Amino acid sequence: MIRGKSISILLLFIFLISCSQDKSTQNQVTTLKRTAEELVASKKTSDMSYKQLMNILNSGSVMVHQGILIENKQMVIEGAGLILNHAAPKENPWIIMNKQDQEEFKNSLLAYDIVLDNYARAIAEESKKENWLEASNKSHELMNSCIVCHSMWKHKVK
Numbered sequence: 001m002i003r004g005k006s007i008s009i010l011l012l013f014i015f016l017i018s019c020s021q022d023k024s025t026q027n028q029v030t031t032l033k034r035t036a037e038e039l040v041a042s043k044k045t046s047d048m049s050y051k052q053l054m055n056i057l058n059s060g061s062v063m064v065h066q067g068i069l070i071e072n073k074q075m076v077i078e079g080a081g082l083i084l085n086h087a088a089p090k091e092n093p094w095i096i097m098n099k100q101d102q103e104e105f106k107n108s109l110l111a112y113d114i115v116l117d118n119y120a121r122a123i124a125e126e127s128k129k130e131n132w133l134e135a136s137n138k139s140h141e142l143m144n145s146c147i148v149c150h151s152m153w154k155h156k157v158k
C-alpha cells in the first residue's frame with residue numbers, strides 16, 4: 001500500500017518534470033524564432049539613439065556594480081531594471097551597420113538581449129539573497145558580455 005502510494009507520487013513527479021521541460025523547450029524555440037524586428041517591437045518606444053540606449057545600459061551596470069559593492073539590494077535591483085526594461089531606440093539599431101553586416105548584427109542583438117537579461121535577473125536574485133560574491137561573479141560575466149559584443153561590432157559601425 002505504502003509502496004503503491006510512493007510509486008504514484010514518483011509518477012506524478014516525473015509527469016510534472018516532463019511538463020516543465022516541455023514548456024522550457026517551447027520557450028526556447030519561440031525565443032530562437034523571434035526576429036530582430038519582433039524584438040524591437042516588443043520594447044517601449046523612445047526618441048533616443050542606439051548610443052543613448054548604450055549609455056542607459058552603462059548606467060544600469062554602474063548601479064549594479066556599486067550596489068553590490070555597498071551591499072544595497074535596491075540599488076542592484078534598480079540597476080538590473082535599467083538593463084531589463086530598456087526601451088528601443090527611435091531607429092532600428094541595425095541601421096548603424098553597413099548593409100552587408102546588418103543580418104549578422106541582428107543575430108547579435110537577439111542573442112545578447114537574452115544573455116544580458118539573464119545575467120541582470122540572476123544578479124538581482126543573488127543580491128536579494130545577499131549572496132554578494134555570486135552577484136559579483138555574475139556582474140563580471142554581464143560586463144564581459146558587453147565587451148564581447150563591442151569587440152565584435154564597435155569597429156564595424158559606419
Ligand code: HEC
Binds near residue numbers: 083108112149150
Ligand atoms: C549587441 C551588441 C552589444 C551589446 C550586447 C552591448 N553593446 Fe554597447 N555598443 C554596441 C555598439 C555597436 C556600440 C557603438 C554604437 C555607436 O557607435 O553608434 C556600443 C557602444 C557602447 C557605449 C558607448 C556609447 C557612446 O556614447 O559612445 C557604451 C557606454 C556601451 N556600449 C555600453 C554597453 C554596456 C554597459 C553593455 C552591457 C550591459 C553593452 N554596451 C552591451 C554594441 C553592444
